[in-house]
Amino acid sequence: MQQSTIARRVACSGIGLHGGEKVELALCPAAAGTGIVFVSLDAARDGGDVEIRASAGAVLSTARATTLAAPITRSSPRHSLEGEADDCHRVKIATVEHLLATLFALEIDNVRVEVRGSEIPALDGSAAPFVECVRRAGRVRQNAARRELAVAEPFEIRDGDRWIRIEPAGALRISYAIDFSHPCIGRQSIEIPSLDESVFERELAAARTFGFAHEVEALRNAGLARGGNFDNTVVLDETKVLNDGGSRWPDEFVRHKVIDLLGDLALLGASLHAHIQVEKGGHRLHHRLIRALVERPELLVVRDRGRSMELDPGSVPARALARS
Numbered sequence: 001m002q003q004s005t006i007a008r009r010v011a012c013s014g015i016g017l018h019g020g021e022k023v024e025l026a027l028c029p030a031a032a033g034t035g036i037v038f039v040s041l042d043a044a045r046d047g048g049d050v051e052i053r054a055s056a057g058a059v060l061s062t063a064r065a066t067t068l069a070a071p072i073t074r075s076s077p078r079h080s081l082e083g084e085a086d087d088c089h090r091v092k093i094a095t096v097e098h099l100l101a102t103l104f105a106l107e108i109d110n111v112r113v114e115v116r117g118s119e120i121p122a123l124d125g126s127a128a129p130f131v132e133c134v135r136r137a138g139r140v141r142q143n144a145a146r147r148e149l150a151v152a153e154p155f156e157i158r159d160g161d162r163w164i165r166i167e168p169a170g171a172l173r174i175s176y177a178i179d180f181s182h183p184c185i186g187r188q189s190i191e192i193p194s195l196d197e198s199v200f201e202r203e204l205a206a207a208r209t210f211g212f213a214h215e216v217e218a219l220r221n222a223g224l225a226r227g228g229n230f231d232n233t234v235v236l237d238e239t240k241v242l243n244d245g246g247s248r249w250p251d252e253f254v255r256h257k258v259i260d261l262l263g264d265l266a267l268l269g270a271s272l273h274a275h276i277q278v279e280k281g282g283h284r285l286h287h288r289l290i291r292a293l294v295e296r297p298e299l300l301v302v303r304d305r306g307r308s309m310e311l312d313p314g315s316v317p318a319r320a321l322a323r324s
């Protein structure tokens with residue numbers, strides 16, 4: 001299986017869900033082996049080094065969304081956060097997960113994501129507008145093998161009544177359950193036996209972010225949800241969905257959680273063959289799994305080693321490869 005990029009540059013704009021600022025975004029073709037790289041045009045204007053490669057090591061925060069960051073430096077093109085930098089010297093891109101989920105599910109390996117602003121636009125709160133963007137850009141196969149990871153042994157993380165488990169499988173299978181004491185949600189579960197782009201587009205992509213009206217004030221005080229509105233979030237009060245038109249599926253909520261999971265799995269920088277089961281998950285739990293996979297390379301194996309596959313030292317596939 002070969003790597004892919006998009007055929008041409010495509011742009012879109014909108015407001016950030018959490019920051020509430022206007023954001024301009026462009027997806028640009030990138031060479032094989034690039035991965036997904038976010039480029040902050042604001043930091044570039046100031047003359048800094050402004051690339052953040054989508055990877056587990058770039059995760060700054062998982063509070064309500066996934067935020068990536070990298071130190072601004074003029075000398076070295078790629079840094080993990082190991083060196084730490086204060087906020088003045090760090091470039092951040094927030095709420096990357098719905099775009100990353102789309103690129104992951106549509107098997108687009110290499111893209112430069114140019115961002116003017118510090119957050120990916122919320123658009124309608126789902127991944128569907130990003131799917132439309134990628135379709136508009138077209139796809140180009142590249143002369144390099146895809147990175148494919150499989151799971152060597154089952155592994156589980158528990159946090160009270162929440163847990164996430166990964167085990168060997170021939171395809172990417174997802175079983176996700178949530179449980180909210182709300183009359184519109186309750187317990188919802190979804191089973192995706194084999195994720196591919198048509199399943200993503202048909203069953204998941206249009207599921208929107210959701211939030212509760214009673215949380216809005218606290219979230220805004222914490223600097224979150226400032227761009228949230230009925231056009232980009234399913235909002236619930238104590239008893240019902242407040243948006244005109246209601247929800248897109250009765251179980252839109254758990255479908256959206258799967259989008260979030262896929263966006264977080266994209267940080268592995270490879271396709272994944274595994275069965276992932278999640279009970280009452282969220283970004284924090286997803287990232288605990290991803291961090292464990294990065295720190296314990298014995299859990300993963302590289303299935304398909306193409307001759308021209310380039311691996312970053314220290315990345316998951318590189319370490320798994322070094323071991324095998």
Ligand SMILES: [Zn+2]
Binds near residue numbers: 098209259260
């Ligand atoms: Zn989300």
